[in-house]
Amino acid sequence: MEYFTMSNEKHIIIIEDDIMLADLTQNFLEQNQYKVTVFNSANAFLDKAQSLNIDIIICDINLPEMNGFELCELSRKRYNGPFVFLTARKDDADHIQGLSIGADDYINKPVKPPLLLARIKAALRTNERNKSDITSNCIKLENLTIDKDARLLSVNSKPIPLTSDELDLLWLFIAKMNKTLSRDDLFLEVIGRQYDGQDRVIDARVSRLRKKFNAIEDNPYEIKTIWRKGYTFASRGLPPQ
Template sequence: MQQVLIVDDEASIVHLITGYLRKEGFSVLVAETGPEALEMAKWSAPDLIILDVMLPDLDGFEVCRRLRQTSMVPILMLTAKAGEADKIIGLGIGADDYLTKPFSPRELVARVKALLRRANLREPPITSDILQFGDLTLDLRAMSVRKAGKPVNLTAIEFQLLKILATHPGQVFTKQQLLDLCWGYDYVGDDRLVVVHIANVRKKLEDNPAEPMYIQTIRGVGYAFRKDDH
């Protein structure tokens, strides 16, 4: 049974989410504050965290930052604000996805399942488990990345984006195609989700993210992994 940690101090929201997740067979833990969430994440090792931005003591952004120092657990952030700033901040510090309140419980469950599918992705038989691009090494089976021999910590979504591009060097993917392939459901009109995650991958991989060697922006279309050797 997969375990979800809900971090929210609104009892009505927690009750609603808990009911829907348990109906889908998930085990649920609840934390009402940031410090409580960090402590519970340590000892319970949840499969996914649903994290509200507005929390007492520590806000959701700070909780996400601290979690990302030690864990790549999928994080779905909840925000009561519809502004782009909160969404971009959350994704920029390592959240995998976000929902704006009020939301459909069914949509939340769909996103939880999609994030868990990405995190638990196992590769079908492939010709080679290892992809080498100069000093960049991708181990597709282990879902790991090394740059100049040093490990690069990518979230499940970040690795999936990189894998899709790197296994099809030279092929251009639109933002919508990457949304469909990585998140598994329709995200029409919100391609900034891809933009922010690509930027995060570049920060971790590139010597100079402003002049990327690996993931190229194809202006007006999308992204492609450089086909030539580095």
């Protein structure tokens, strides 16, 4: 069951401990016809999260009680909507970590309000496009289509040959795009049993699939290894902004 729900009314969640900045951002977004709810800590948000309709989360990293990275990882277990970091932390390592754990965008403070609004709109558009293109049997992303019934993958309109096992594994990655899947997750989903801590069958399958998939010419996506955590399917090489 989803921990967070989505609604037709665009509801922005801001998680920010700088009260003045949060108020200014809230006022600007409300002037642009968005519903906005502000929380000043991760725990305050989590206490209410189950009852909220959420379309996008805008989150600082330096938060009391639990930092933004931890909150993003926790949220990604049950929330698949846009998650955007808005932070003063400008190091490339922080930017890479934020995107690797499942954020859709990483915006540095200070940011001009019109640019923040444009980035929010872009994240919402991408989410709506991806939602409308996913059915029970076919997923269509920009420049990629995977059809589970027809057992076909195409990238840049070119068919890509995969074995049945490879296609099923890739389907799982794509269906959970930007979410890090651990060995435990993959064993349960693909093998149908719990990981025993030693079996490397999933590692071998992922390695073969990743080698084949990542090598596709002009492929806009890739299967990434998240050190000590697992694997994720994401857009290729998102640059710092």
